[in-house]
Amino acid sequence: MKTKVLDADGLRRTVNRLSHEVVEKNKGVKDVVLVGIRTRGEFLAHRVAKKIAEIENMNVQVGILDITLYRDDLRGRLDQPELKSSEILFDIRGKVIVLIDDVLFTGRTIRSALNALMDLGRPSEIQLLVLVDRGHRELPIKADYVGKNVPTAREQKVQVAMTETDEEDAVYLVENDDKENGQ
Amino acid sequence: MKLQSRHLLGLEGMSKEDITLILDTAASFKEILERPIKKVPPLQGKTIVNLFFESSTRTRISFELAERRLSADVVNFAASGSSVNKGETLKDTARNIEAMKIDMVVIRHSASGAPHFLTRVVKANVINAGDGAHEHPTQALLDMMTLREKHGSLEGLRICIVGDILHSRVALSNIYGLKTMGAEISVCGPATLIPRNIEDLGVRVYHRLEDIIPHVDALNVLRIQLERQKSGLFPSLREYHRYFGVTKEKVDRALKPITIMHPGPINRDVELSADLADGPHSVILEQVTNGEAIRMSVLYLLGTSN
Numbered sequence: 001m002k003t004k005v006l007d008a009d010g011l012r013r014t015v016n017r018l019s020h021e022v023v024e025k026n027k028g029v030k031d032v033v034l035v036g037i038r039t040r041g042e043f044l045a046h047r048v049a050k051k052i053a054e055i056e057n058m059n060v061q062v063g064i065l066d067i068t069l070y071r072d073d074l075r076g077r078l079d080q081p082e083l084k085s086s087e088i089l090f091d092i093r094g095k096v097i098v099l100i101d102d103v104l105f106t107g108r109t110i111r112s113a114l115n116a117l118m119d120l121g122r123p124s125e126i127q128l129l130v131l132v133d134r135g136h137r138e139l140p141i142k143a144d145y146v147g148k149n150v151p152t153a154r155e156q157k158v159q160v161a162m163t164e165t166d167e168e169d170a171v172y173l174v175e176n177d178d179k180e181n182g183q
Numbered sequence: 184m185k186l187q188s189r190h191l192l193g194l195e196g197m198s199k200e201d202i203t204l205i206l207d208t209a210a211s212f213k214e215i216l217e218r219p220i221k222k223v224p225p226l227q228g229k230t231i232v233n234l235f236f237e238s239s240t241r242t243r244i245s246f247e248l249a250e251r252r253l254s255a256d257v258v259n260f261a262a263s264g265s266s267v268n269k270g271e272t273l274k275d276t277a278r279n280i281e282a283m284k285i286d287m288v289v290i291r292h293s294a295s296g297a298p299h300f301l302t303r304v305v306k307a308n309v310i311n312a313g314d315g316a317h318e319h320p321t322q323a324l325l326d327m328m329t330l331r332e333k334h335g336s337l338e339g340l341r342i343c344i345v346g347d348i349l350h351s352r353v354a355l356s357n358i359y360g361l362k363t364m365g366a367e368i369s370v371c372g373p374a375t376l377i378p379r380n381i382e383d384l385g386v387r388v389y390h391r392l393e394d395i396i397p398h399v400d401a402l403n404v405l406r407i408q409l410e411r412q413k414s415g416l417f418p419s420l421r422e423y424h425r426y427f428g429v430t431k432e433k434v435d436r437a438l439k440p441i442t443i444m445h446p447g448p449i450n451r452d453v454e455l456s457a458d459l460a461d462g463p464h465s466v467i468l469e470q471v472t473n474g475e476a477i478r479m480s481v482l483y484l485l486g487t488s489n
Contacts, residue, residue: 066211069223074487080185082207083483085214119220 002159005150006171011131014147015044018129019051021145022098029056031124032096035063037113038084040102043164044131048100063088065099070112086116093121098145102160104130107141132171134158186484190309192298193318194360202360206328209473209480215252216475226255226486231287232280235312236262236273239291241447242312242322245471246289249478255486258285273297274304281305287486290314308485316350321481322446323356325474327364329466330401332473333442337364343395344368345429346405346454347376347416353405353446358384371395372427375416392426392433401442404429404455420453430456440464447471 006014026032029052036045042064049062064087068074071081099113110128117126129145134152150158150173157174161167186201194202215223231250235243243259250257260280273292280288287308290298295315302309313319327337334340342361348354348370361368362385370377371389382388389395396402407423417423434441443455443465451457460467 069225069483074225080484080488082184083211085211087214115224119222120218121220 001175003173004170005173006132006148008169011169011171014131015047016051018131018145018147019048019055022048022127022129023052023055025127025144026096029058029060031094032098033061033063033090033092034098034100035065035088035092035113035117037099037101037109038064038066039165040131040160040162041065041100043162044102044129045100048098048129061090063090063092065113065116067109067112067116070116072108072112086120088120091121092117092123095123096125096127097123098127098129100129102131102162103158104128104133104141104143104146105136105158107137107139110141111139131160132158185488189485189488190298190302190311191320191481191485192302192309192311194320194323194356194363195318197320197360197363199363202324202327202364205324205477205480205484206331208484209324209328209476212479212483213473213476215479216472222252222254224254225483226250226253228256229286229486230256230258230284231289231482231486232258232260232285233312234260234276234280234288234290234292236290236292236297237313238262239313241471242291245474246310246312246321246478249475249482250289252475253479253482253486255287255482273300277301277305281307287482310481310485313352315352316355317352318356318359319352320356320360321474321477322353323360324481325470325477326353326357326403326444326446327360328473328477329444329470330366330442332469333466334400337361337366340366340401341399342366342368342401342403343389343399344370344403344405345392345427346372347407347411348372348381348405349376349378349416350408350411351405353403357403358386362386369395369399373417373423376411392429393436396433396441397437399437399441401444402429402434403444403446406446406448407450407454409450420450424453428452428454428456429459431458431462434459442466444470 034045036042045062049060053059066084066086068081068083127144130143131147132150133146134150157176159172159174161170163169285307289310289312291312292314295317297314298309298311344354358368369387443459445467
C-alpha cells in the first residue's frame with residue numbers, strides 16, 4: 001500500500017520554503033555552498049541552488065558527495081553498493097556547507113557524509129537540509145531545515161520520486177512487510 | 184554488484200562484467216588521488232601482507248600506497264632477509280602468516296601458479312602481483328584503464344604488444360583481458376621471444392614493426408630484460424634496437440598518432456626511444472597513476488565483499 005504524502009506542487013513549495021530558510025538563516029548566501037548526497041540529494045541541491053539564484057540573484061556552488069566508502073555497513077552486505085566519485089570542485093575550507101539529502105532516518109548516512117566532508121577540508125560550519133524527516137534516529141543527528149516531518153513506523157518505507165530520475169515529483173509512504181528494506 | 188571470485192589470480196576467464204566493474208570503480212578512486220587528504224576508510228581494521236618473493240619496488244610501493252589509502256594495516260615481507268633463505272617452503276610461510284590473522288595477501292613469486300597454490304592453503308583473499316611468466320593482472324587492468332581513458336572504449340581498439348612476449352606475464356594478462364573486452368591484439372618481436380602457438384589465443388604475430396605500425400592505435404612496449412641477451416635469445420642490444428626498438432622515425436610512418444605505453448622501468452633508447460617516452464602521445468606516467476587507482480579498486484572490491 002502506498003500513500004502520497006507530498007505531491008508535485010507540495011514538493012515544489014517545500015523546496016521553495018527551504019531555499020528561503022537557507023537564505024534567511026545565513027543572512028544571504030555569501031560563503032554558502034550546497035553539497036547533495038547521491039542520488040536524490042544531488043537533485044534537491046540543484047533545485048535549491050536554482051531557487052536561491054532567483055531569490056538572491058547570486059549563484060551558489062553545488063557539489064555531489066558519494067558516501068559509499070564511509071558507510072558503516074560496507075562489509076556484511078550481500079550486494080556491494082556501486083562506488084561513484086564525489087564531485088566537489090571547490091575548496092570547502094571556511095565555507096558554510098548546506099548538506100542535502102532526501103530522507104533523514106537513522107542518521108547513519110549523515111554520519112558517513114560528515115566524515116567524508118571532514119576528509120575534504122575544514123568547513124566553518126555544516127548545516128543539514130532534508131526533504132523528509134521520518135524519525136527513528138540511531139545517532140544524535142538533527143536537521144537544520146526540514147521539508148516535512150512524516151511520522152512513520154520502522155518497517156514502513158519513505159519513497160521520494162523526482163523527475164530527474166523518476167516519472168514524477170512526489171513523496172510516498174509505503175507499507176513494507178520486508179523489514180530489511182525499510183528506508 | 185560484486186566480483187565473481189574472492190581472489191584476483193589472473194584475467195584468463197574473467198568476465199567482461201567483472202573487468203568493467205574493476206575499471207569503473209578505479210575511475211572513482213582516481214578522484215580521491217586528486218584530493219588533499221588521499222585517504223578513505225573502507226578497509227579499516229583489515230590487515231594486508233605484501234608477500235614479495237621476487238624483488239619489485241614499483242609494484243610493491245603501488246600496492247602499499249593503495250592499501251594505506253584505503254586505511255588497511257600493511258605488513259611487508261620480502262624474500263631476502265626472511266626465513267625463505269633458511270629453506271622455509273611457501274606453504275609454511277603462508278601458514279605462519281595466516282596464524283598471524285591476515286585478511287588479504289598480495290603475492291609476487293617467480294613460480295607460475297604460486298598465488299593459486301596459496302588460495303588452497305590460506306583463508307585470506309589472494310591477489311596476484313605477478314607469478315612467473317604467467318599473469319600480472321593488475322598491470323593489464325591499469326593498461327586497459329589507461330587505454331579506455333585515452334580512446335573512450337576498448338571495443339575494436341587495435342593494440343600491438345612489442346618485445347619479449349615469451350617471458351612476459353604483462354603480455355599474457357593483457358592478451359586475456361583485452362580480448363575479453365573486444366580489442367584486436369597483435370604481438371611483435373624476434374622469433375626467439377614469441378611463444379609458439381600464441382596465435383591460439385587469437386593474436387596475430389609480426390616480426391617487423393614496420394608491418395604493424397600503420398594498423399594500430401596503441402603500442403604497449405615491453406621491457407627487455409638485459410640478462411636475456413646472455414642466453415642468446417637476441418644478438419645485441421644495438422641490433423635489438425635497430426629492428427624492434429620503437430622510435431619516432433618508425434612511429435611517424437603511421438598516418439595518425441599512436442599511443443605509447445610501457446610498464447616500466449624503461450631501458451631508454453633500447454626498446455623505446457627517449458623522445459617517444461617523453462613525447463605527447465606517451466601515457467607512461469598516466470599508467471603509474473592509474474595503477475594505484477586500479478589496485479585500490481581491486482583491494483576494495485575484494486576486501487569488502489565478505
